[in-house]
Amino acid sequence: MRLLLEALFLKYHYDFRNYAMASIRRRLKQARQNLGFASFSALQESLLHDPDMVATLLRYLTVQVSEMFRDPSYFKAIREKVVPHLRTYPSLKVWIAGCSTGEELYSFAILFREEGLEDRTIFYATDINQEALQTAEAGIYPLDRLQHFTECHRQSGGKSSLSDYYQAAYGRASFDKSLRRNVVFSDHSLVTDAVFGEMHFISCRNVMIYFDRVLQDRVITLFRDSLVRKGFLGLGSRETIRFSENASAFHEFVRDEKIYQRRVD
Numbered sequence: 001m002r003l004l005l006e007a008l009f010l011k012y013h014y015d016f017r018n019y020a021m022a023s024i025r026r027r028l029k030q031a032r033q034n035l036g037f038a039s040f041s042a043l044q045e046s047l048l049h050d051p052d053m054v055a056t057l058l059r060y061l062t063v064q065v066s067e068m069f070r071d072p073s074y075f076k077a078i079r080e081k082v083v084p085h086l087r088t089y090p091s092l093k094v095w096i097a098g099c100s101t102g103e104e105l106y107s108f109a110i111l112f113r114e115e116g117l118e119d120r121t122i123f124y125a126t127d128i129n130q131e132a133l134q135t136a137e138a139g140i141y142p143l144d145r146l147q148h149f150t151e152c153h154r155q156s157g158g159k160s161s162l163s164d165y166y167q168a169a170y171g172r173a174s175f176d177k178s179l180r181r182n183v184v185f186s187d188h189s190l191v192t193d194a195v196f197g198e199m200h201f202i203s204c205r206n207v208m209i210y211f212d213r214v215l216q217d218r219v220i221t222l223f224r225d226s227l228v229r230k231g232f233l234g235l236g237s238r239e240t241i242r243f244s245e246n247a248s249a250f251h252e253f254v255r256d257e258k259i260y261q262r263r264v265d
Contacts, residue, residue: 001028004044011047012054014128015191016061018215024061031060055131062129063210066103067148068162070205071237072155075111077257078201079157082232083115086200092121095199095226097190098207099125102136103149106165107156108203109179114159118182124196126188137185139175146173191215195225202227205236213243220244224262233260 002017005024009015016024028040035056037043047053069075086092094112096105105125112118127133141149146162153162166173188196190207202223208216223233224246233241233250235258241247250260 001025001040004028004040004047007044007048008054008057013192014054014058014061015189018191018212018218019061019210020212023210027060031057034060058129059131062100062127062132063206064100064129064132065206066100067145067152068103069107069149069152069156069158070104071257072152072157074205074234074237074257074259075107075156077254077259078234079111079115081254082201082259083117085230085232086117087115089200090120092117092200093124093197094121094201095124095126095196095203097126097188097196097202097204097223099127099133099136099185100129101132101141102139103141104203104205105136105183106139106175106179107153109183110153110158110162110165111156113179121182123183124186124199125183126186126196128187128189130187133185133187137180139177139180140172141175143168143171143173190219190222195222197226198228199226199231200228201232201234203234205234205239207236208239209236217244217246220246224249227262229262229264231262233262234258235260 005017009017032040032043047057094108096108099105105123109123112121125136150162165179166175208219220241227233232253237258239258241250241260250262253259253261
């Protein structure tokens with residue numbers, strides 16, 4: 001299995017070598033079985049000679065589970081406690097790291113519109129999975145998910161109806177293109193790529209849970225160096241920076257919601 005991950009990195013520069021092995025093992029086993037390979041060696045052989053296998057394997061290795069206004073209390077805390085600080089900046093940069101299929105990006109775009117910050121904000125939505133980025137850029141989701149999205153939006157303190165932001169047809173909801181006018185979609189790896197601009201808010205939730213401690217620490221360093229002084233970092237409910245050698249660079253701004261603020265050096 002490790003040779004397979006080495007091959008994926010050396011030939012295609014996708015680096016999963018420092019992901020949590022239990023999770024990677026489970027997903028690679030599922031890929032091997034579903035794709036009909038008798039062994040990991042056979043899967044590796046196909047990967048080395050068939051470029052199309054990369055995209056197929058990434059579907060298994062990158063978790064694409066997301067929803068709009070996931071954990072509404074997180075977005076409510078941003079709305080009530082972070083936004084007042086963000087209002088003091090003439091322009092803003094927000095990075096949705098590991099944006100998956102875009103649900104969290106649209107949550108931020110809607111929240112910032114409702115709070116009057118959208119016009120001064122550039123959103124950066126990044127992921128290593130090109131198919132997920134294409135879905136994010138399209139902004140089209142199954143209509144049967146919208147009832148749950150709507151309830152989460154309401155619980156987050158939404159100031160309008162979520163239906164104001166999409167059109168429904170043929171079982172799908174297409175979100176307003178204007179929500180994407182200030183969005184830059186980009187391929188960026190938290191594992192191998194460098195600092196990503198000077199951000200005022202970075203939201204990276206439920207991504208680092210798949211990394212080992214070494215990689216988690218690298219990513220926290222990346223976030224520290226990508227934030228302006230007093231910039232904010234939002235993590236998932238099961239994630240923390242307490243173990244990190246960079247923990248002292250942040251203070252817990254909203255402890256229960258895992259929202260941190262970079263200290264002034």
